[in-house]
Amino acid sequence: MSQEKPHISSYRSHVFVLAALIVLTGISVAVTTLELGRLDTLVAMLIAGAKAGIVLVWFMHLKFDNKLYTIFTVLVIVVFLLVLYVTFFDYSYR
Amino acid sequence: MSESTKSNHESFLEYKGKYRGILGWILSTDHKRIGLLYLYTMLVFFSVAAILGLLMKIQLIAPGHTIMGPATYNAMFTMHGIIMIFIIVVPGLPAVFGNFFLPLMIGAKDVAFPKLNLASWWIYVIGILIVLTSQFMGDGPPDTGWTFYAPYSFQTPANIVPALVGAFVLGFSSILTGINFVVTIHRLRAPGMKWLKMPLFPWTLYATAWIQILATPVIGITLLLTVMERTLGVGIFDPALGGDPILYQHLFWIYSHPAVYIMILPGMGVISEILPVFSRKRIYGYKAIVLSSLAIAFVGYFVWGHHMFTSGMSGRALFAFSFLTFLVAIPSAIKVFNWVATMYKGSLIFQTPFFWAVSFVFVFMIGGFSGLTLGSLATNVHLHDTHFVVAHFHFIVFGGTGFSFLAALHYWFPKMFGRMFDASWANMGWLIFFAGFLALYLPMFYLGIMGMPRRYYDYLPEFHGANILSSLGAILMIGGALIIIVNLVRSSRYGEKTNDKNPWGGKTLEWQADTPPTLENWEDIPEVTEKPYEYK
Known part of the structure; x- marks a missing residue:
């Protein structure tokens, strides 16, 4: 099997990831003070999703890896979202 | 002789590495030894759970208290379920035959992460020990059934926590095995083995591994x-604290329904290996079988709600889950069609693995139709929580996974142990087991339709006749199982020795390796030029 070229991330990109995670954590704390009603969970999930995305793409090197890994990651996220959708499909019609 | 040369000439059973005796097994990172470790562990616990099942059937041979009371009966079916599901059938085929044969079938020397593989077995053993402690602690063995349904699972005084x-x-062991297999299949296939030249058993292991990775964390969290x-x-x-017990059922079945496919998909792979060999014919519709495996793995994720039709879900959700359940029957039916078409006009060879394979197709069909x-x-609504359900899932889980497990064990036995089993005893064992299986579970369909609920130690007098037949079937089946186990254990030690690399005339790569295989499987990694199952 062929070996892919290793990619070494720069300190700059690690600092970017750290800073983004700190800022987004601050935002997720800040939004708890707002009264968003039913959107509460959605907003929290969106911020958490953005944090997970940053970790996946830069910290875990998805951006620099074989595209196959991106495809599999996206497929897994799609399955996860479908499972969530099907579960809440029941709740929304009860 | 140097270490590496030695490892290429001695069989994995004889090879003496850094550790000797039992340590040479329980610390070995060789995928074949780890596969056998799983096999021996499962054999022990299968015997325990089968005895629990037999005791339950003896209790049900007559109405009222025969050999146990209700509390003991509840503990028996709970432990029977926990052992059979979490310790035997979920790890079952991937852990034993996946470990042993995946590298051999794709032309690799081992799995991608051998140490992680050994760690998976150790985690598996630790999980078993923790489950077992629940039997011996102060408040009595668990009595919730293997499903641990809320809210009873946090109201009962029994020892639920250790079982949970x-x-x-145990889930971690399953996830790590899944990761190992996905990476092994992606990275370690022999030169020339493109995806569509890979045999069907590895294909089903691949589909299964994804379910193990994606679904198991859900049950862990639950x-x-x-x-x-x-x-x-x-x-x-x-609900007393504002929670939702139906959410428990959603989360539980989001894993536990795909888990049925973890159990059955590798079994389907085994049958897809055996039928072409014993029909001396190319498998019919290779691509259709591959795609149907992936389709089962994918669609199987979204049908969990059919376990909850009477739990209080919304009407629209009921409709959606019923529709999806019918949808998942299509790829399963494709497989059955392909197996039958493979045998059609083949030169059938009537030997033990073939008997197990065709009886698998028979019981799987009954299980599948009763599933619809x-x-x-x-x-x-009428059949929920009756003996009909018990019959259905035993036809699928025991008839499917159990029959394919025994098919695999007989098929690959010569390769694993370098000895042949006694065919007459094996065939007799199969016949008795098969007859016992049908006598045990077919009456349960009738009992369920007539309204006998599951998980009760007692029943109304009108159910007596069918229960007698079912209990006698259980005794017959256990007799068959004993013949099979004694024959295989005895043959693994005293059976006729064979170095024949290919006693059944198979076309897949494992039949090109030595019998039994050497430590590293191959002197030189084979190059794949043909598709599997190319019978002329």
């Missing part, structure tokens, strides 16, 4: 939340 934690730990519910009263599932009966909303 044990099942949680079981952990139940522990928190019991110990801290967090109120996620407890349960997937239909109207009939489900």
Whole structure:
């Protein structure tokens, strides 16, 4: 099997990831003070999703890896979202 | 002779590495030894769970108290279920035959992460030990059934927490095995083995591995939340604290229904290996079988709600889950069609693995059709939580996974042990087991339709006749199982020795390796030029 070229991330990109995670954590704390009603969970999930995305793409090197890994990651996220959708499909019609 | 040369000439059974004796097994990172470790562990616990099942059937041979009371009966079916599901059938085929044969079938020397593979077995053993402690602690063995349904699982005084934690730990073993297999299949296939030249058993292991990776964490979290519910009263599932017990059922079945496919898909792979060999014919519709495996793995994710038709879900959800359940029958039926078409006009060879394979198809069909009966909303209301359900899932889980496990064991036995089993005893064992199986479970369909509920130690007098037949079937089946086990254990030590690399005339790569295989499987990694199953 062929070996892919290793990619070494720069300190700059690690600092970017750290800073983004700190800022987004601050935002997720800040939004708890707002009264968003039913959107509460959605907003929290969106911020958490953005944090997970940053970790996946830069910290875990998805951006620099074989595209196959991106495809599999996206497929897994799609399955996860479908499972969530099907579960809440029941709740929304009860 | 140098170490590496030695390892290429001695069989893996004789090879003496850094550790000797039992340490040479329990610390070995060789995928074949790890596969056998799983096999021996499962054999022990299968015997325990089978005895529990037999005792339950003896209790049901007559109405009222025969050999046990209700509390003992509840503990028996709970432990029977926990052992059979979490310790035997979920790890079953991937852990034993996947470990042993995946590298051999794709032309690799081992799995991608051999140390992780050994760690998986150790985690598996630790999980079993934790589950077992639940039997011997102060408040009595678990009595919830293997499903641990809320809210009973945090109301009962029995020892639920160790059973939950044990099942949680067992899940890690499953996830790690899944990761190992996905990476092995992606990275270690022999030169020339493109995806569509890979044999069908590895294909099903691949589909299964993804389910193991994606679905198992859900049950892990669910079981952990139940522990928190019991110990801290967090109120996620407890309606008294504002929780939702139906959410428990959603989360539980989001894993546990795909888990049925973890159990059955590798079994389908085994049957797809055996039928072409014993029909001396190319498998019919290779691509259709591959795609149907992936389709089962994918669609199987979204049908969990059919376990909850009477639980209080919304009407629209009921309709959606019923529709999806009917949808997943299509790829399963494609496989059955392909197996039958493979045998059609083949030169059939009537030997033990073939008998197991065709009886698998027979019982799987009955299990599948009864599954559609349960997937239909109207009939489900009548049949839910009756013996019909017990018959259905035993036809699928025991008839499917169990029969394919025994098919695999007989098929690959010469390669694993370098000895032949006694065919007459093996065939007799199969016949008795098969007859016992049908006598045990077919009456349960009738009992269920007539309204006998499951999980009761007692029943009305009108159910007596069918219960006698079913209990006698259980005794017959256990007799068959004993013949099979004694024959195989005896043959593994004293059976006729064979160095024949290919006693059945198979076309897949494992039949090109030595019998039994050497430590590293291959002197030189084979190059694949043909598709598998190319019988002229």
